[in-house]
Amino acid sequence: MTELGTVVWPPAPIRTERLVLRESEAPDRAAFIELFALPEVRTYLGGPRPREELERAVPELPGRRPGLFVIDLDGTMIGTVSLDRRDADRPGHLRPDGGEAEIGYMLLPTAWGRGYAAEACAAALDWFAGAFPGEQVVLCTQTANDRSMRLAVKLGFTEVERFEEYGAEQWFGAWSSGQVRATGT
Numbered sequence: 001m002t003e004l005g006t007v008v009w010p011p012a013p014i015r016t017e018r019l020v021l022r023e024s025e026a027p028d029r030a031a032f033i034e035l036f037a038l039p040e041v042r043t044y045l046g047g048p049r050p051r052e053e054l055e056r057a058v059p060e061l062p063g064r065r066p067g068l069f070v071i072d073l074d075g076t077m078i079g080t081v082s083l084d085r086r087d088a089d090r091p092g093h094l095r096p097d098g099g100e101a102e103i104g105y106m107l108l109p110t111a112w113g114r115g116y117a118a119e120a121c122a123a124a125l126d127w128f129a130g131a132f133p134g135e136q137v138v139l140c141t142q143t144a145n146d147r148s149m150r151l152a153v154k155l156g157f158t159e160v161e162r163f164e165e166y167g168a169e170q171w172f173g174a175w176s177s178g179q180v181r182a183t184g185t
């Protein structure tokens with residue numbers, strides 16, 4: 001994974017109807033550990049990591065990098081949405097040298113099923129479209145990950161290809177700013 005590139009970071013916190021997208025803070029550490037330790041969150045992301053290992057490895061200020069937003073609901077972290085550069089040596093690309101901006105998202109299960117992921121990702125994509133005008137964003141998710149597949153389509157990603165990676169079928173899609181997004185649920 002490569003960092004996003006030259007961009008003013010962090011931007012001012014981004015407010016949506018119900019959420020704030022912001023840089024991580026020290027009190028978010030416990031939620032970061034949950035995101036990597038909970039089997040429900042890690043089902044399609046390589047499985048959970050042992051909590052003790054995370055307690056040792058996660059820094060005091062986790063997730064501090066350009067492109068990583070904490071999703072904040074009423075002052076508490078409920079997940080992350082990130083934009084990073086896709087490694088050239090992985091399958092799934094729009095251009096031969098790779099390095100496309102790729103969106104990723106993880107929410108705590110207590111925050112699923114309320115449209116928070118869609119609201120946060122749409123705001124992150126809007127921010128990206130302003131910071132990198134005209135650039136496409138890609139998304140890769142296991143086809144078995146129903147929630148993620150529904151979210152991808154809702155955000156306006158369209159299928160580019162499917163392939164096998166990590167022993168599972170992957171859906172690889174692309175998004176351009178100005179593309180019409182589905183509204184509501």
Ligand SMILES: CC(C)(COP(=O)(O)OP(=O)(O)OC[C@H]1O[C@@H](n2cnc3c(N)ncnc32)[C@H](O)[C@@H]1OP(=O)(O)O)[C@@H](O)C(=O)NCCC(=O)NCCS
Pocket residue numbers: 040041042044045104105106107108111112113114115116117118119140141142145147148150151154184185
């Ligand atoms: C993928 C993930 C972010 C999707 O979260 P989610 O909460 O299902 O996604 P959304 O924000 O789009 O919410 C959609 C649901 O909220 C419901 N909803 C309730 N109130 C809503 C509102 N006000 N606005 C919109 N949707 C609303 C929708 O009806 C929909 O329900 P459904 O899933 O039963 O159809 C979440 O499952 C997750 O974190 N998974 C683990 C990490 C992961 O696999 N990431 C993918 C990496 S590629």
